[in-house]
Amino acid sequence: MSTYSIKDLEQLSGIKAHTLRIWEQRYNLLNPKRTETNIRYYDDEDLKLILNVAFLNENGYKISRIVAMPRREIKAEVLRMTEESLAQDDQLHALTFCIIDMDEEGFERVFNACIVKLGFEQTMLDVIYPFMSKIGVLWQTGSITPAQEHFISNLVRQKLIVAIDALNQLNTGKKFLLFLPEGELHEISLLFSCFLIKASGHRVVYLGQSTPQEDLRMVYRVHQPDYMLTVLTSALSSETTQEYVSSLSAQFPDTQLLVSGYQVIAKDLVFPSNVRLMRHFADFKEILGEISSVAQEK
16 A cells, blocks of 8 residues: 655645645544654545545535545545546546556546547547646656556557557558657657557558667668657756757758657757657647648649
8 A cells, every 4th residue: 555645645636735734634534644753644545535525626516515425425426527527637537546546447447438538539638648747747756656657658558559550541641760769668659659640641660669779770771761750758868868869860861850758848959950849749740730731732
């Protein structure tokens, strides 16, 4: 069982620690445990309760009404509302429960319900990516464990692979070479890019995680892609990111390079003429639209 500080509860629920303490004192909402050194902490059941209370409170329930409800009634009402809702925050709430419990069945239920309502692409854009951003922050602050982050990431990765395999049409558009630099293992954005490219009728050569530059050059010579796409999330240092981008530009001067990821979005870099920055997936969809428009004109 995991343990949480009150700051962790604040991060996960969105309720300020000061407010949580008031609710604890006024309504006896929580009963924190104490370590041998008298440090207060909370367990999984406390976190689930606070998440449910926060959800109902955000949806118009007064705290005085919530605390008067039996725990099972609180849970049942939250489940009912999340199953009926299309609101992004409600789906993020449901997915947060899945990561706490490492609940694969719950994830499947939420994910499939979103696909029915929104379709695969919008589920990724409107629900999964905001959720992945949220858990990235929670992982960095220690509010969730690496195991919990890996659990959800691998479930999303599996969904993307299945969706890509389902795009079995014969594509005849432009050719894209997709890769991550050596040491880079965060593959979800690259996989979703692959899905968008194939769904737009273009071809993909997918190299995936941690691609050595020598292998990249060899594949480039064989396939001569029209575009190369990479996502720089964490493998490179701030000092080497500019060097890596400039090196790619120099090695592949005849190809349009598309780059994205935290290491390039959050940094003040100089991009050569054949390198294009994508800050959001909306930017990439715009690029795919431009390519399709040019193809139609020809």
